[in-house]
Amino acid sequence: xxxxxxxxxxxxxxxxxxxxxxxxxxxxxxxxxxxxxxxxxxxxxxxxxxxxxxxxxxxxxxxxxxxxxxxxxxxxxxxxxxxxxxxxxxxxxxxxxxxxxxxxxxxxxxxxxxxxxxxxxxxxxxxxxxxxxxxxxxxxxxxxxxxxxxxxxxxxxxxxxxxxxxxxxxxxxxxxxxxxxxxxxxxxxxxxxxxxxxxxxxxxxxxxxxxxxxxxxxxxxxxxxxxxxxxxxxxxxxxxxxxxxxxxxxxxxxxxxxxxxxxxxxxxxxxxxxxxxxxxxxxxxxxxxxxxxxxxxxxxxxxxxxxxxxxxxxxxxxxxxxxxxxxxxxxxxxxxxxxxxxxxxxxxxxxxxxxxxxxxxxxxxxxxxxxxxxxxxxxxxxxxxxxxxxxxxxxxxxxxxxxxxxxxxxxxxxxxxxxxxxxxxxxxxxxxxxxxxxxxxxxxxxxxxxxxxxxxxxxxxxxxxxxxxxxxxxxxxxxxxxxxxxxxxxxxxxxxxxxxxxxxxxxxxxxxxxxxxxxxxxxxxxxxxxxxxxxxxxxxxxxxxxxxxxxxxxxxxxxxxxxxxxxxxxxxxxxxxxxxxxxxxxxxxxxxxxxxxxxxxxxxxxxxxxxxxxxxxxxxxxxxxxxxxxxxxxxxxxxxxxxxxxxxxxxxxxxxxxxxxxxxxxxxxxxxxxxxxxxxxxxxx
Amino acid sequence: xxxxxxxxxxxxxxxxxxxxxxxxxxxxxxxxxxxxxxxxxxxxxxxxxxxxxxxxxxxxxxxxxxxxxxxxxxxxxxxxxxxxxxxxxxxxxxxxxxxxxxxxxxxxxxxxxxxxxxxxxxxxxxxxxxxxxxxxxxxxxxxxxxxxxxxxxxxxxxxxxxxxxxxxxxxxxxxxxxxxxxxxxxxxxxxxxxxxxxxxxxxxxxxxxxxxxxxxxxxxxxxxxxxxxxxxxxxxxxxxxxxxxxxxxxxxxxxxxxxxxxxxxxxxxxxxxxxxxxxxxxxxxx
Numbered sequence: 001x002x003x004x005x006x007x008x009x010x011x012x013x014x015x016x017x018x019x020x021x022x023x024x025x026x027x028x029x030x031x032x033x034x035x036x037x038x039x040x041x042x043x044x045x046x047x048x049x050x051x052x053x054x055x056x057x058x059x060x061x062x063x064x065x066x067x068x069x070x071x072x073x074x075x076x077x078x079x080x081x082x083x084x085x086x087x088x089x090x091x092x093x094x095x096x097x098x099x100x101x102x103x104x105x106x107x108x109x110x111x112x113x114x115x116x117x118x119x120x121x122x123x124x125x126x127x128x129x130x131x132x133x134x135x136x137x138x139x140x141x142x143x144x145x146x147x148x149x150x151x152x153x154x155x156x157x158x159x160x161x162x163x164x165x166x167x168x169x170x171x172x173x174x175x176x177x178x179x180x181x182x183x184x185x186x187x188x189x190x191x192x193x194x195x196x197x198x199x200x201x202x203x204x205x206x207x208x209x210x211x212x213x214x215x216x217x218x219x220x221x222x223x224x225x226x227x228x229x230x231x232x233x234x235x236x237x238x239x240x241x242x243x244x245x246x247x248x249x250x251x252x253x254x255x256x257x258x259x260x261x262x263x264x265x266x267x268x269x270x271x272x273x274x275x276x277x278x279x280x281x282x283x284x285x286x287x288x289x290x291x292x293x294x295x296x297x298x299x300x301x302x303x304x305x306x307x308x309x310x311x312x313x314x315x316x317x318x319x320x321x322x323x324x325x326x327x328x329x330x331x332x333x334x335x336x337x338x339x340x341x342x343x344x345x346x347x348x349x350x351x352x353x354x355x356x357x358x359x360x361x362x363x364x365x366x367x368x369x370x371x372x373x374x375x376x377x378x379x380x381x382x383x384x385x386x387x388x389x390x391x392x393x394x395x396x397x398x399x400x401x402x403x404x405x406x407x408x409x410x411x412x413x414x415x416x417x418x419x420x421x422x423x424x425x426x427x428x429x430x431x432x433x434x435x436x437x438x439x440x441x442x443x444x445x446x447x448x449x450x451x452x453x454x455x456x457x458x459x460x461x462x463x464x465x466x467x468x469x470x471x472x473x474x475x476x477x478x479x480x481x482x483x484x485x486x487x488x489x490x491x492x493x494x495x496x497x498x499x500x501x502x503x504x505x506x507x508x509x510x511x512x513x514x515x516x517x518x519x520x521x522x523x524x525x526x527x528x529x530x531x532x533x534x535x536x537x538x539x540x541x542x543x544x545x546x547x548x549x550x551x552x553x554x555x556x557x558x559x560x561x562x563x564x565x566x567x568x569x570x571x572x573x574x575x576x577x578x579x580x581x582x583x584x585x586x587x588x589x590x591x592x593x594x595x596x597x598x599x600x601x602x603x604x605x606x607x608x609x610x611x612x613x614x615x616x617x618x619x620x621x622x623x624x625x626x627x628x629x630x631x632x633x634x635x636x637x638x639x640x641x642x643x644x645x646x647x648x649x650x651x652x653x654x655x656x657x658x659x660x661x662x663x664x665x666x667x668x669x670x671x672x673x674x675x676x677x678x679x680x681x682x683x684x685x
Numbered sequence: 686x687x688x689x690x691x692x693x694x695x696x697x698x699x700x701x702x703x704x705x706x707x708x709x710x711x712x713x714x715x716x717x718x719x720x721x722x723x724x725x726x727x728x729x730x731x732x733x734x735x736x737x738x739x740x741x742x743x744x745x746x747x748x749x750x751x752x753x754x755x756x757x758x759x760x761x762x763x764x765x766x767x768x769x770x771x772x773x774x775x776x777x778x779x780x781x782x783x784x785x786x787x788x789x790x791x792x793x794x795x796x797x798x799x800x801x802x803x804x805x806x807x808x809x810x811x812x813x814x815x816x817x818x819x820x821x822x823x824x825x826x827x828x829x830x831x832x833x834x835x836x837x838x839x840x841x842x843x844x845x846x847x848x849x850x851x852x853x854x855x856x857x858x859x860x861x862x863x864x865x866x867x868x869x870x871x872x873x874x875x876x877x878x879x880x881x882x883x884x885x886x887x888x889x890x891x892x893x894x895x896x897x898x899x900x901x902x903x904x905x906x907x908x909x910x911x912x913x914x915x916x917x918x919x920x921x922x923x924x925x926x927x928x929x930x931x932x933x934x935x936x937x938x939x940x941x942x943x944x945x946x947x948x949x950x951x952x953x954x955x956x957x958x959x960x961x962x963x964x965x966x967x968x969x970x971x
Contacts, residue, residue, distance in 0.1 A: 016797065157771075313818040315852075315855070316819045
């Protein structure tokens with residue numbers, strides 16, 4: 001069995017939200033380093049707690065692999081004289097690099113042949129290589145919110161380094177911290193340090209200290225203990241993923257405890273209470289018959305006395321509930337509609353004004369959207385009201401304390417403010433989905449408000465140059481466009497990206513939008529759309545066919561993409577695409593579209609095609625067809641007639657008028673077909 | 686342990702760690718950070734340690750004494766160590782031990798909480814420290830103050846004294862805390878809380894305060910040009926408090942609010958850089 005390498009970097013508490021990325025990057029950097037240095041190993045494992053970043057490499061070879069390096073010399077023609085004798089250039093090269101004439105290699109580089117010396121380089125000790133390279137590996141981990149101390153920049157101060165290959169200590173130094181064969185126990189716990197005499201014994205030491213170094217195992221332990229409490233107490237536990245991740249990375253020695261919910265909890269609506277417990281006190285709610293009866297916390301330190309810890313948590317939960325009741329009662333005193341003016345004090349984005357401005361923009365935007373969707377007068381009134389009040393709950397004390405309650409508080413207060421039930425319902429759900437695991441709103445009016453809200457944010461952010469870069473997306477615009485598309489494809493509507501963006505643009509003052517480019521934003525949103533289609537197994541040529549249009553109507557684009565995927569192999573479809581391409585190849589660059597003159601037709605095939613075109617065009621326009629399946633199923637005759645036309649009619653007639661009339665005819669047909677897609681992108685056929 | 690005993694214990698503990706034991710600053714401030722003992726102390730390279738109690742006013746947190754957990758004025762015990770010793774976390778935990786919070790009995794947790802004071806041009810990273818779920822301390826590694834990158838950095842430990850007393854005395858309300866064996870917190874402070882809230886939320890004369898703000902700002906600018914750094918900074922603190930009262934009164938629109946903050950910060954930043962310049966100029970061997 002080979003030797004094992006253990007490096008534990010001990011720090012002050014790493015923020016929970018960064019721990020996963022940091023340890024993953026640490027491992028990847030370390031692996032790349034070993035590979036680059038030709039150090040063989042069997043496996044790299046990574047472990048992390050808030051205070052420890054651990055890399056464990058098994059079967060690490062004690063030496064770098066020997067390598068052959070090639071040293072390039074002069075051109076062959078320069079290395080040797082015409083009589084094949086080595087020139088002074090070659091001799092100098094060989095002397096400098098220690099090569100022998102009989103061992104020279106020749107290789108072509110570009111057009112010319114060069115002289116090479118091959119040298120075996122013996123591998124150095126792995127230990128030395130790691131000692132030398134370790135700091136670079138560690139400090140090339142990208143840190144999102146770094147701090148500075150002792151001229152070092154990292155996530156938090158590094159306080160110890162344990163570095164061993166089996167029982168041999170590696171010499172690593174960071175600032176004034178030197179590596180030793182020592183680790184540190186859980187916080188203080190009496191001992192200052194623990195000796196680790198061998199890399200392999202580290203794991204047992206951690207276990208005996210009650211420290212779980214694996215992120216995954218800590219998480220598992222918390223979930224298991226929660227489940228067993230749930231069973232024992234007969235409650236359903238709301239195991240919130242975000243909270244679970246946070247607590248997993250806030251503790252290195254987690255243990256779940258249970259508490260009854262303090263009785264004041266009953267004075268708060270459940271929705272508020274859930275948030276206060278999860279985000280405020282960071283405990284999991286346990287629910288029995290729609291009522292929260294227990295809460296479950298995770299203490300740090302399995303050996304800590306639960307009774308004392310529990311008492312503290314119980315008091316703090318009680319205090320947080322008292323606080324929330326105070327806020328909630330104050331909030332109830334002011335109706336939502338009387339809060340509208342206060343929105344003038346809450347900034348949405350510094351270039352884009354306040355939430356008051358945003359609200360006004362959204363209401364204007366909605367009035368335009370109404371022309372593209374089915375909505376009756378009564379629904380309009382409800383939706384306008386909901387839009388007007390949608391952000392007013394940002395002015396409440398409760399939302400200022402618990403931002404995640406935005407929407408929920410709005411809903412609760414709208415019923416207290418005697419707003420229509422539907423208004424409250426929309427306010428409560430239009431903000432979803434906020435993250436990937438959230439569901440879409442149920443109500444169609446909530447979706448429309450959600451669409452307007454997101455279009456406003458997207459357009460506004462692009463106006464203020466907040467568009468995402470490859471590294472940064474501060475507003476979360478990728479997520480927002482993704483959600484916008486999800487909403488748009490979730491119910492039948494004719495909202496096109498271009499219209500939405502232009503409607504929204506009209507709500508912004510002129511001086512802001514001078515440099516705004518509609519196509520940039522459309523392309524950005526199309527980028528997200530591509531991902532949605534890919535996730536649905538739509539192949540790339542269909543995606544191109546659907547998205548390679550100036551403007552798209554996401555509902556129909558999505559529907560049509562799925563339909564084309566279904567009929568992709570059918571002969572009818574293949575014929576359709578062939579016919580499209582026949583036209584496309586001739587008129588793709590033909591720009592002039594003028595009126596088709598019936599009197600210029602000579603052959604039956606062109607008259608027939610024209611008749612068919614008119615009839616189908618008429619049908620499409622009258623019924624405002626955007627659904628490709630309908631068009632496709634009506635297009636059999638059109639396809640036949642296109643083929644007959646090409647088989648019997650020579651487009652390029654000598655007579656300029658006849659020729660142009662024919663080009664005009666097929667260009668018009670292309671335009672009609674292209675409503676549904678750029679079928680030249682389809683590879684099949 | 687009574688409220689005043691907690692203060693005494695912390696003074697003794699940090700005094701033994703070679704801290705200057707200072708007194709609370711006598712101008713209204715929102716936090717111990719604003720005291721010149723911290724603001725100027727963290728500037729420059731010379732090692733420095735100080736600890737003091739600072740009554741801190743945050744008009745917006747005032748609840749007329751109705752809320753068991755929130756106050757117009759609370760008390761901070763502020764510790765500054767420049768540079769931070771390597772075992773600072775352990776030192777802090779030992780200090781809790783002196784208050785009767787034995788580390789081995791409690792769940793002490795470090796939850797990320799970064800700190801920023803836009804009015805002082807200062808920020809740092811660190812944690813709020815939880816003891817059995819209760820936030821009892823703010824622990825910050827200062828990175829910048831007065832717009833100046835600090836080198837070396839300082840660590841700031843701010844004990845929330847009311848919170849710690851709540852925890853130690855197992856009370857449900859701050860007002861029930863024992864200040865000493867005979868006097869409760871409410872006996873000493875409840876009336877003040879109520880009246881200060883009435884003033885800040887209802888009575889403060891917005892227009893007059895704006896006028897005073899302008900006057901103090903002028904004064905600060907004027908004396909800064911004569912290198913009277915400390916008096917200028919004192920006016921800066923007055924500005925900050927007036928700003929807080931105006932803010933609690935709801936006097937600001939969004940843009941205006943930002944403008945007021947910028948005006949205060951501009952003076953704070955200039956005080957800091959003048960202070961540093963003077964210090965380095967006069968004590969080049971530092």
